[in-house]
Amino acid sequence: MVTSNQGKLKEFRHALEPLGFRLHHLPEDVDEIQADTLEEVVEACVRDLRARGIRDFVLDDSGLFVNALGGFPGVYSSYVFKTLGSEGILKLLEGQKDRRASFRCCIGCSVDGVGEFNVSQDVEGKIIGEKRGSGGFGFDPIFMPDGFVETFAEMPIDAKNRISHRGKAIKSFASTLSERTAGVDR
Secondary structure, three states, rough: OOOOHHHHHHHHHHHHHHHHOOOOOOOOOOOOOOOHHHHHHHHHHHHHHHHHOOEEEEEEEEEEEEEEHOOHHHHHHHHHHHHHHHHHHHHHHHOOOOOOEEEEEEEEEEEEEEEEEEEEEEEEEEOOOOOOOOOOOOOOOHHHEEOOOOHHHHOOOHHHHHHHHHHHHHHHHHHHHEEEEEOOOO
């Protein structure tokens, strides 16, 4: 897996290894393009890695889309988290009644003999008024998914992976990869 985020690597391994997929960390630097969608970012990263001769990899891009902020930080979530953190998003939302938000994950891959493909999934929820929980990473302590009273950061990884944007995208990815690699050693 191509990522600098150890939290993502942990979630991917937790979900994919029981399904028989061996996942190794690939510490490649990939410049993310400025784009309007996560899918555009992922597709550009896949093309970049393939052009460098790198094969058999998976990567993802995820974002937090806050309704009251016009979808911000969206595709810029990683940068916004590094510069403003969860506290910055909470400050931007001070006084806002609409705290609806969604997380989106796009997973892309390139596998010799299988090709390139990507899958995307979302989870709806809201931004709560303060940070809660010590698990997860990124904006997890301020995001509460619909139908739950816990933030992602308060959930055990199994519970989070069942309902999160990344968990759902990983399931979709694993299903598509399984279909395409039926009968091939993984």
